[in-house]
Amino acid sequence: MNGILQDLRIVELSAFVAAPLGGMTMSQMGADVIRIDPIGGGIDYARWPVTRAGASLYWAGLNKAKRSLALALDKPEGRDIARAVITAPGAGGGILLTNLPPLRGLDFTTLRASRGDLIMLRLTGNRDGSAAVDYTVNAASGFPLVTGAVGGAPVNHVLPAWDIAAGLYLATGLLAAERHRSRTGQGQEVVAALSDVMLATVGNLGYIGDVQINGTARPAIGNDLYGSFGRDFATADGRRVMIIALTRRQWRAIGDATGLGERLAMIGPMMDVDLDTEAGRYEARDAIGALLARWCANHTLDEVRQAFAGTGVLWGHFQDFLQLVRGDPRCSEANPLFAAVDQPGIGRYLMPGLPLDFSAEPRRPPGPAPLLGEHTDAVLGEVLGLSSAEIGRLHDERIVAGPDGR
């Protein structure tokens, strides 16, 4: 966390990854991000992974450093409160971030009638408004058919990569729209479709041009790098490593570090390619791989690490989540990205902050996620100026709820 956006107030009506990540990116830069959820929690409130008691580590992870306001969004008075919070005055307020279908009275036109300079960021599934999620967008992207073993069935990515990209596009769009408003006084609606995030990315990486200009498509090549040299290898002790040569320097380093330089050089004339080019190394990748596979099979991971240390070889070893969390020093408090934080309802564990270090704004420890409704009374008092008596009535009538669910 830092304080670079501490004058902004952003309201989130959100679920799952994309909009919550966009909002959290703002809260981790100090913005007051108020996530509004229905009393009892939204559709992502119990999303896995969960603790044995059923508390969602996922929800806690994606809502850090936000405030939580729990409202009866199924009742007109609950939605009136949401509208009042979204459109409350203040130069840094009037910003709504959402990836949910608009509730009655919480659409852009209605909200703008309450605050003319409203900024609303809205993520849809498809551009036509039809539903799409990371899993369906990914299926359409072409990537699952070139992932995994050659000739196999489609393989889905496990990282929700389209949602993550969409959330960060929303964060970028939010700051661009707020910049525009601070210069012109003008609000606006910014809309992104998750499927467009996918389509733009496929195009950005050259795969649309490949089909339209070349009439071809990137083949499935397992873990091999496309158009260069890189793949995974098994070590003598049953681990696996990635070894990569994108640049000539990295290529030379592999030969030097393994002692295979002369043998690797024989592959050039043998395959009739220039191994100093990426295309040449790609074409000769199976021959290169044959030599490196034998070398790796004769070395343990520790021996590989020693052989490559300080040589400029670009490589890394595979590890699972347990090995990452328990054994990788980058995933510990030795890394300023992290701090152990007490998460109410869950316990104390390692939480990441924002992966950006601002030299003009010192890093602060990550803030935990709120309990659902933890800030209901504070938000109603501070943002709407409601009295304790009014807030009490709203609780009694079950229009709002606090962290005890009432």
Next chain:
Amino acid sequence: MNGILQDLRIVELSAFVAAPLGGMTMSQMGADVIRIDPIGGGIDYARWPVTRAGASLYWAGLNKAKRSLALALDKPEGRDIARAVITAPGAGGGILLTNLPPLRGLDFTTLRASRGDLIMLRLTGNRDGSAAVDYTVNAASGFPLVTGAVGGAPVNHVLPAWDIAAGLYLATGLLAAERHRSRTGQGQEVVAALSDVMLATVGNLGYIGDVQINGTARPAIGNDLYGSFGRDFATADGRRVMIIALTRRQWRAIGDATGLGERLAMIGPMMDVDLDTEAGRYEARDAIGALLARWCANHTLDEVRQAFAGTGVLWGHFQDFLQLVRGDPRCSEANPLFAAVDQPGIGRYLMPGLPLDFSAEPRRPPGPAPLLGEHTDAVLGEVLGLSSAEIGRLHDERIVAGPDGR
């Protein structure tokens, strides 16, 4: 494209995906993004996919709507020109975005001596400055070991998801730092490590907490959704579809649309789970899948599409890059995201713009990528105020080059 950032001037010293995508996100919002490359091109200039003539569709895809300045960065005078362009006066200038190791004289301290309010965004591999790329960071992330078939070798994602996330974090950081500068006059250095982007994401999704609180890690479950119901199925005509039920409504829709509602309901008592919960559907996923697999195997993709149309079933079909580009109407000029653009050196093909629609800033057609050095003379004249004679001398001395490589 739109014009929302048209008063910004950003210089890029970059390669591959992350920083180029961050810069392109700015150029697609109208910023003047000047990518500086060595004469002859940087290390990503021939990256695949390429045309038969060797022009990089990848490079073109990630550098759209930028200007290109080609300099002899191996010579002091070339680096002096780079420094002058980066630190040239102007309220919207003085912003550098890089993911390359700093060249002599182009580090933050030296640049800030030329322009006190410089903003420099810098992506490193690891936080300690050691090299890391998407492939090595991904190997360490834990995801390849839970991707693909259960019990198989690690499977790398093909989408460079960590690079994409890093590029969009840089874009967000750039706008946050520029906002700070416009309010305080203060520049700064913003640094991100690619490995921290990965680590933060693993934490954000709950997987660090899962290990530290539960002592467990998400298992490999192939294409099954974790903690809910969703997986892929083969159709009668050899296609594959994803069918997903995140919400109760989506779950009920599957039963209604397939006519399997009563049979699916039998699974609840049979497996002793509540199928109206995500955890219940996850536990019973193999039984649910058995019924749906038989149904899908008896229906062609077209029949599945007809059965699910308008029902609220959340589903999608798998397609490869050829099918996406040639057959999906979302990937065509029917989608305002796209326009057919003449890319110099390559030809005319479908290019995506920014996947964000700003209501206050109309979408403009995507701009093509520059030829290498296409804007050398224009930038030297406009930004540095050099005369034609001075520019001619720089060409003669091979300090700069234009689109003809000279």
